[in-house]
Amino acid sequence: MKQHIKHHSITVAVVLGVLAIGAGAFVYSGIYNIGADDHHTKPVFAVMQTLRERSIHVRSEDLTVPDLNDPQLILKGAGQYAAMCTQCHLKPGMKDSELRPGLYPQPPNLSQTRVDPKDAFWIIKHGIKMSAMPAWGGSHDDPTIWSMVAFLQKLPAMTPEQYKDMVAKAPPDEDMDMGDEGGHSHGGAADEDAHGAADMKDMVMSGEAGHSHGAAPEDSHDHASTTAPAAETPLSLDGMKPKAAPEAEAVAQAFHTALQHGDRTAVLALLAPDVTISEGGHTQTRDDYANGHLGEDIAFLKSARITPVSLGSMPMGDTAMVGSESDIQAMVKGKPTMLRSRELLNLKKDGKDWKIVSIQWQSAPVSGE
Known part of the structure; x- marks a missing residue:
């Protein structure tokens, strides 16, 4: 019996070793196409999607949500969204952008999608690995991120005219106006969403x-x-x-x-x-x-x-x-x-x-x- 167990253990170790060597050879060979225009197979995508959703939910479920109906919070979030989010997540009346078709996985169209407030806050703050979603928490405080979440609760019900009107009235944000150093600016004269x-x-x-x-x-x-x-x-x-x-x-x-x-x-x-x-x-x-x-x-x-x-x-x-x-x-x-x-x-x-x-x-x- 002991000899049988020993033989079985050796077999398992050999199999695992072969698998590890094979995996290493596969990674090092470059056979796998990492390009964003070569999409994952359906099983791989399903596993990654489940992993992402569960990871976000587990980390966001204990968050305390502030009053998202605060008018000033919503108004501030409108300006933040216009400056940072429309090229990936679109806006009312916007069908596509130059950037969006090349992104994989495709970002959700937030002008047509309602989002869970806790999940949205966590995603905006921490970003998502291996995607185009950055971690805005490195440059924006929690109240500012909650303002974006508050605005997202209203966005799907807005017409293009209502969206433009609200963005035009959003308060200026010093963090978003980086002048000659680049970055986002709410107040550019040529921007259709400029604050009037x-x-x-x-x-x-x-x-x-x-x-x-x-x-x-x-x-x-x-x-x-x-x-x-x-x-x-x-x-x-x-x-x-x-x-x-x-x-x-x-x-x-x-x-x-x-x-x-x-x-x-x-x-x-x-x-x-x-x-x-x-x-x-x-x-x-x-x-x-x-x-x-x-x-x-x-x-x-x-x-x-x-x-x-x-x-x-x-x-x-x-x-x-x-x-x-x-x-x-x-x-x-x-x-x-x-x-x-x-x-x-x-x-x-x-x-x-x-x-x-x-x-x-x-x-x-x-x-x-």
Whole structure:
């Protein structure tokens, strides 16, 4: 028995040795064509595809996905995508590029393909070996990569016109503008996706942050305080165009009207169940708002005089942003005060209706107050 086992072990070792020598000879001979225009056999391709998909999924499944409906995140991602991705992954209305036909494996057409957010983040950050997909994590931080992922969630639903409009309004990115050293540039004058001036370009708040509606003077919920404890990131309404998304604008106006008329039922009917409401550096859920600040806003607006300044929107497939600016004349802590308020709504189409999925409010005293 022992002699049989010994003989079997020697046989296995010899076979493995022969296979190793054969594999080495095959590799060194150059018989295998490494050219991208000589495709893998179907079995080899299937094995490599499974290996790639499982490797990505195992490494991405524990990632924490941020809010991909953030309008500013989506807008930033549009500029990143236009600068880095279209030659391989195309864009709405683009059928092919000079580079794409020579790539193997063929990159997915992301203007027609929905991607898993976690997998997309991992691929963009780490790249894929033996392909044309680079690891952008070496030159871009995680928030920037998530902005691209956020944009990819909207891209398949966009028309060519919507895509061009959004890219034109995307914020400039210092990392992408490398001047004479080469690289990508969002702002080239000859680029069809160059960033243009927006209709509401200079609408960026400065000074103290707060709620556009203010609060009753004796209330501790002081949205419109002239001495806010800390300034938020200025709320930009950059890129909004009047009547660009008329249905979404109509919902925004209905929301404003319901608040001013004190119609709680109508206000809440326009809010999505998972809506987030940000004001003064704090974020509330729908229930939080319904049980507290909604009543305070209604009470404040009954005695306030509101003068609309501007209203614009930006369509993004089945979502849209609506930005507005108003002057509010009201009593704040017993003192007549003029406030310049800004509101940014993010809406999503739910069947035939539009629902508000996020609200951002800021206000500050008008200069001279």
